[in-house]
Amino acid sequence: MADHHATAEHHDAHAHAHDGEHHFGWKKYVVVGVILALITGVEVAIFYVPALAGVLVPVLLTLSAVKFFIVVLFFMHLKFDDAVFSRVFYGPLFLALLVVMGMIALFKILPKYGVFS
Amino acid sequence: MTTAAAHAPAQHHAHPPTATGQNTWKVGFWVFMGSETLFFGTLISTYMVYKNMSVAGPYPADVFDIPLTSISTFVLLMSSLAVVLALEFLKAGKRTLALFWTMAIIVLGATFLGFQAYEFTHFYHEGLKLQTNLFGSTFFVLTGFHGAHVTVGVIWLLFVWIDIFRGKIGPGQSLRLEIAGLYWHFVDIVWIAIFTLVYLMGN
Numbered sequence: 001m002a003d004h005h006a007t008a009e010h011h012d013a014h015a016h017a018h019d020g021e022h023h024f025g026w027k028k029y030v031v032v033g034v035i036l037a038l039i040t041g042v043e044v045a046i047f048y049v050p051a052l053a054g055v056l057v058p059v060l061l062t063l064s065a066v067k068f069f070i071v072v073l074f075f076m077h078l079k080f081d082d083a084v085f086s087r088v089f090y091g092p093l094f095l096a097l098l099v100v101m102g103m104i105a106l107f108k109i110l111p112k113y114g115v116f117s
Numbered sequence: 118m119t120t121a122a123a124h125a126p127a128q129h130h131a132h133p134p135t136a137t138g139q140n141t142w143k144v145g146f147w148v149f150m151g152s153e154t155l156f157f158g159t160l161i162s163t164y165m166v167y168k169n170m171s172v173a174g175p176y177p178a179d180v181f182d183i184p185l186t187s188i189s190t191f192v193l194l195m196s197s198l199a200v201v202l203a204l205e206f207l208k209a210g211k212r213t214l215a216l217f218w219t220m221a222i223i224v225l226g227a228t229f230l231g232f233q234a235y236e237f238t239h240f241y242h243e244g245l246k247l248q249t250n251l252f253g254s255t256f257f258v259l260t261g262f263h264g265a266h267v268t269v270g271v272i273w274l275l276f277v278w279i280d281i282f283r284g285k286i287g288p289g290q291s292l293r294l295e296i297a298g299l300y301w302h303f304v305d306i307v308w309i310a311i312f313t314l315v316y317l318m319g320n
Contacts, residue, residue: 026205033198037191044187047317057318064313067194068306075201076302084137085147092151096158103162 024074032074039067146296150303153266157307160262161314164255168319171250177319180243182236189232190312193267196225197305200298210288212281219278219294222301226271233264256315263311266304273297 043063046052052059073079078086110116135141168177203218237257247257277297280286286293 024201024205026202029198029201029205033195036194036198040187040190040194043313043317044183047183060313060317064309067309071197071302071306071309075197075305076299082137082139084139084144088144088147088151089154092154096154099155099158100162100165103166107166 024080029075032070036067036070039063039070140292142292142296143299146299150299153303153307157259157263157310160255160259161310164259164315167251167255171252173250175240175243175245175249175252177252177256177315180240180245181316181319182239183316185232185236186312186316189229189236190308192225192232193229193305193308196222196229197302199225200301204291204294204298207281207286207294208288208291212287215294216278216281219274219281223271223274223278226267226274226301230264230267230271233260233267237261259315260311263304263307266307270297270301270304273300 043060046056046059072089078089135144137144199218199221203215203222206212206218207215240253245253245256247253274297277286277294280293
C-alpha cells in the first residue's frame with residue numbers, strides 16, 4: 001500500500017515536472033483566447049458580406065477548423081502532452097469525420113448522380 | 118520506503134504505475150472524449166443530411182438569430198480561457214485566483230445555458246417544436262444534447278469549486294480540475310462545430 005502511494009506520488013511529481021517543461025503561462029493563454037475571439041468575430045462578419053457568399057462555406061469551415069485545433073492543441077494541451085492522448089482522440093475524430101462525409105455523400109451527393117435510381 | 122521510492126527516478130522508470138506511463142484517469146477520460154466525438158459526429162451528420170428536407174416551416178432562416186448566438190459562442194469560448202487560467206493558478210498555489218476563475222467558468226457556462234433556454238423558448242413561440250419537422254427534430258436533439266453536456270459540466274465544476282474552497286483540491290490534486298477542464302474544453306469544441314455547421318451554414 002505504501003509502495004502504491006509512493007509510486008503515485010512520484011508519478012504525480014514526474015507529471016508536474018513534465019508540465020513544467022512546456023509551461024505556457026497565463027499571458028500566452030490570454031493571447032490564445034483573444035485570437036479565438038477574433039476568429040469568431042471574422043466568422044460572423046463574413047457571414048454578412050454578400051460578396052463572399054460564393055466562398056462562405058470553405059472559409060467558414062477553415063476558420064472553424066483553426067479554432068477547433070487551437071483549443072485542442074493549446075487549451076487541452078495535446079501539443080505538449082504525451083502522444084498517447086493524441087492517438088486516443090484523433091483516431092475517433094477521424095472516424096467521426098468519415099461518418100459525416102459518408103452520410104453526406106450517401107444522402108446528398110450520390111443521389112444527384114442517380115446512383116440509387 | 119515511501120521517501121526512498123518518491124526520490125528514485127530510476128525506480129519510476131523500472132516500475133511505471135501504468136502501461137502507458139500516464140495517469141489512468143486522464144487516459145480513460147481522453148478515450149471517453151473520443152467516444153463522445155463519435156456520438157456528436159453522428160448527431161451532426163444526421164442534422165446535415167436532413168436540414169433541407171423539411172416539407173413545412175419554420176426553416177432555419179426563419180428562426181436563427183445569428184448575433185445572439187454569436188454572443189453565446191463568445192461566452193463559451195471565454196469560459197474555455199477561464200479553465201486554463203483556473204488550472205494555471207491552482208498549480209501555482211494561487212488559491213484565490215483559482216477560485217475566481219473556476220467560478221468564472223461556472224457563471225459563463227450558466228450564461229450560455231441561459232442563452233440556449235431563451236433561444237429554445239423563442240423557437241417554440243415561432244412554432245418550431247421537436248415534432249414540427251425534420252429541422253426541428255434534428256436541431257433540438259443535437260443542441261439539446263450539447264446543452265445537457267454543458268449542464269453536467271457546470272454541476273461538475275461547482276463541486277470542484279467547493280473542494281478547492283474547502284482545501285480538498287490544491288496544487289497536488291490539480292488533476293481533478295484538469296479533467297473537469299478537459300470535459301469543458303470538449304463541449305466548447307463541439308459548439309465550435311455546431312456554430313459553424315448549424316448556424317452560420319444553416320441558411
